[in-house]
Every structure is written in structure tokens, then in C-alpha cells.
Amino acid sequence: MSDIRQARRALASRILEGDGKASSSERRAAFNNSGLAKPAATLVDKVASHAYRVTDEDIAAARESGLNEDQVFEIVVCAAIGAATRQYDTALAALEAATENE
Amino acid sequence: MRLRILDSGHGFGTKALFALIRTMSRQPVLDVIKLVKYRPDFYGGPMSGVTQDAMRGSSTWSVGDRELMAAFVAKNNQCEFCTKAHSAVAQGAYRDGKKVSAVLSNLDTAAIEEPLRATLLMLGKLTREHAVDADDMRAVLAAGASRQQIEDALAVCFSFNVIGRLADAFGFFVPGPEAFEAGAKYLLARGYR
Numbered sequence: 001m002s003d004i005r006q007a008r009r010a011l012a013s014r015i016l017e018g019d020g021k022a023s024s025s026e027r028r029a030a031f032n033n034s035g036l037a038k039p040a041a042t043l044v045d046k047v048a049s050h051a052y053r054v055t056d057e058d059i060a061a062a063r064e065s066g067l068n069e070d071q072v073f074e075i076v077v078c079a080a081i082g083a084a085t086r087q088y089d090t091a092l093a094a095l096e097a098a099t100e101n102e
Numbered sequence: 103m104r105l106r107i108l109d110s111g112h113g114f115g116t117k118a119l120f121a122l123i124r125t126m127s128r129q130p131v132l133d134v135i136k137l138v139k140y141r142p143d144f145y146g147g148p149m150s151g152v153t154q155d156a157m158r159g160s161s162t163w164s165v166g167d168r169e170l171m172a173a174f175v176a177k178n179n180q181c182e183f184c185t186k187a188h189s190a191v192a193q194g195a196y197r198d199g200k201k202v203s204a205v206l207s208n209l210d211t212a213a214i215e216e217p218l219r220a221t222l223l224m225l226g227k228l229t230r231e232h233a234v235d236a237d238d239m240r241a242v243l244a245a246g247a248s249r250q251q252i253e254d255a256l257a258v259c260f261s262f263n264v265i266g267r268l269a270d271a272f273g274f275f276v277p278g279p280e281a282f283e284a285g286a287k288y289l290l291a292r293g294y295r
Contacts, residue, residue, distance in 0.1 A: 004155040004257050011148040020144065043271075049232075051267035052180040059104045059271075069107045070141075077145045080267035083232075088260045090233050091224075095252055098239035 012085065015078050021070040030075040031082030039065050040075060047076055048083035103133055104273040108140050127284040133274035134187070134265070134285075149264065154294040156257035163254055165290070166195035167218055170202060171258045174222050177206055178229040181266035183274040188262070190279070190286035220245030221255045228259060 016028050029035040033048045039061035046054045062072050103109040112120070116139050120131045138146030157168050169192035176184030189206065193199040204212035209222055220242045228234045242252055 004152065004159065007148070007151045007155055008260070011152050014148045015144065018144070047267050047271045050180075051270040054271045054273075056104060056273070059273075069105045069111075073105055073107065073140070074144065076268065076271045080264045080271065083267065084260050084263035087228055087232050087263055088256055091228050091239075091256050091259070092253070094234050094236050095239045095249065095256075097236035098243060099249055 008085075008088075012081065015074070015081060020074050021068065022074045026071070027074055027078045030078035031085075033079060033082060036075075037065075040067065043072075044075060044079040047079040051080070103136065103275065104271075108133070108136055108272055112136070112139055127281075127288075129281040129284045130275075130277055132187070132277070132281060132285050133272070134183070134269065137268060137272065137274075149261075150294050152257075153261040153265070156254075156261045158293045161254040162248070162251055163218075163258075164195070166192055168254075168258050169195050170205060170218075171222065171225060171255055172262045173202065173206060174209075175225055175229050175259050175262040176266045178226045179263065179266040179270070181269050183269040183276050184262060184266045186276065186279075186282050187285055190282040191289050194286045194290050216245045217242075217247035217251065221247050221252065224252075225255060225259050228256075229263060 012031075016031060017024065020027055022030075026036065026040075030040070030044045033044055036044055039058070043054065043058045043062045046058060059072060062075075063069070067075070119139070120136075123131050123135070138150060140146065157172070158165065161168065163171075169188050173185055173188035173192055176188060185206070189202050192202045196202065201212070201214065205214060205222065209219060209226070212219070224234055224238050224242050227238060239252065243249070247255075
């Protein structure tokens with residue numbers, strides 16, 4: 001799996017820095033689960049913390065706040081990848097700590 | 103599907119592909135396929151590369167082990183779609199349905215190797231609590247998993263912590279077992295690209 005870190009970096013770079021319908025700063029805020037206004041912030045926090053609790057109303061509220069469907073799509077994707085990245089980085093740091101004296 | 107664009111916003115060529123899939127498999131197109139085929143330059147393309155490496159790249163975990171990890175992560179995320187989808191793939195890869203259901207119903211008593219059990223336990227905690235510590239990792243190493251195996255398992259966990267969140271946030275339709283069986287056959291034959 002030597003290429004996987006590179007593949008993951010390419011994914012993060014694409015969603016955060018490449019072209020999008022949501023602004024780059026909105027996508028980065030969604031990735032970080034920090035700095036968005038409600039109701040998008042509520043949706044993003046649910047995606048990051050417990051996505052199974054997302055409801056039709058959460059998506060509808062984000063749409064009614066002025067985001068179009070493509071922007072909601074991008075923001076949710078960034079929120080999911082950001083949350084998974086934080087988990088992965090935390091776990092890898094724990095693995096480093098567990099093996100640092102070997 | 104909560105966003106109309108993900109259900110029907112695809113280009114003509116992709117819609118033709120979906121029609122072909124429906125005809126060949128005699129099953130509806132799974133919502134996960136509709137997601138990865140929507141504006142694939144944004145998400146589906148780069149994500150498929152990550153997932154293919156994690157699930158089918160070189161690793162001392164078998165394909166069945168990795169699909170079981172995917173199902174287990176999904177279950178810990180309470181994601182019904184991914185749990186059912188990857189249980190079906192793991193069952194196909196192992197050619198053993200009982201092993202998968204035993205792990206998903208009770209990890210402590212399932213008849214599996216200790217390194218796999220300890221790895222799944224750690225992945226479950228990471229998924230539910232969003233964090234693990236050095237002691238958690240030492241326990242996995244003590245059970246016999248190698249450092250590389252842990253890294254490989256974390257790569258699986260990453261992919262399914264993304265996909266499960268999207269499945270639930272976008273409201274994937276959960277079809278009957280036949281559709282998941284067809285999806286499992288495809289993933290075992292062709293992988294994630």
C-alpha cells in the first residue's frame with residue numbers, strides 16, 4: 001500500500017483546492033468542522049460526529065439557507081473526508097507512540 | 103437519496119451505463135455507484151483510488167479480512183447500507199457467511215484469529231469514539247498484528263469512515279439482499295476502480 005498516502009493526499013488536495021461550486025474556504029471549513037454558519041454547520045457536525053442522525057430536514061435547511069445541491073454535495077463530502085482524516089491521523093499518532101522505542 | 107443531482111443529475115453516457123447495469127444485473131443501480139459517478143473528478147475518481155489501494159492493494163490481510171473490517175466499521179457507524187453491502191462482499195470472499203455474521207453479532211466469541219480480533223476491536227473504538235491511544239495500539243501489537251497490518255487496517259477504516267458517512271448523510275436507499283449480492287460479485291471481480 002505504498003501509494004495510499006499519496007492517493008489520500010491527492011483526494012484531500014482535490015476536494016479542498018481544486019475547482020468547486022462551494023468556495024474553497026467553505027470546503028475547508030466543512031473539512032475542519034469549524035467556522036461555518038448554521039444551518040450548514042449543523043449538517044457538517046452531524047456528518048462528522050454521527051452521520052446516521054442526518055435527516056431530510058438537515059439537508060433541506062442547508063438548501064434553504066442558499067446553498068444549491070452541488071454545494072451541499074461538496075460540503076458533505078468535505079465533512080466526511082475531514083472527519084475520517086482526523087480519525088486516521090489520531091490513530092497513526094497512537095501507533096507511532098506505541099512503537100517509538102522499538 | 104436526499105439530493106436530486108445524485109439520483110438523476112448524471113450525464114448521458116453515465117445514464118446509459120446505469121441502464122446497462124440494470125439490464126445485466128437485473129437489479130437497481132446501488133446509490134453508492136450513483137454517488138461515485140456524479141462529478142467523478144471531484145470525489146468518485148480520487149476516492150476510488152484510495153479505496154482500491156486499501157481494499158485490493160498489497161497487504162497481508164486477505165480481501166475477506168478487509169471486507170470484514172469494512173462491514174465492522176460500518177456497523178460501528180450504524181450505517182445499514184454499508185454493513186449489508188460489505189457483509190455480502192466479505193461472505194463472498196471468505197466463502198463463509200457464518201464467520202461474518204458471528205463477528206458482527208459478537209466479536210468476543212467469534213472464531214477468528216487473535217490479530218484480526220484485536221484489530222477489529224481497535225477499529226471499532228476508533229470509529230465510535232473518534233480516537234484511540236498508544237495502549238490500544240500496544241494491545242493490537244501484543245495480539246500478534248504487525249505494525250504494517252495496523253496501518254493497512256487504518257486505511258480500510260479511513261475509506262469506510264468516509265463512505266458510511268456519505269451513505270447516511272445522502273440517505274442511500276437500502277435495497278434487498280439480491281442487489282447487495284450483485285454488488286458483491288462485481289466488487290470481488292472488478293474491485294473499486
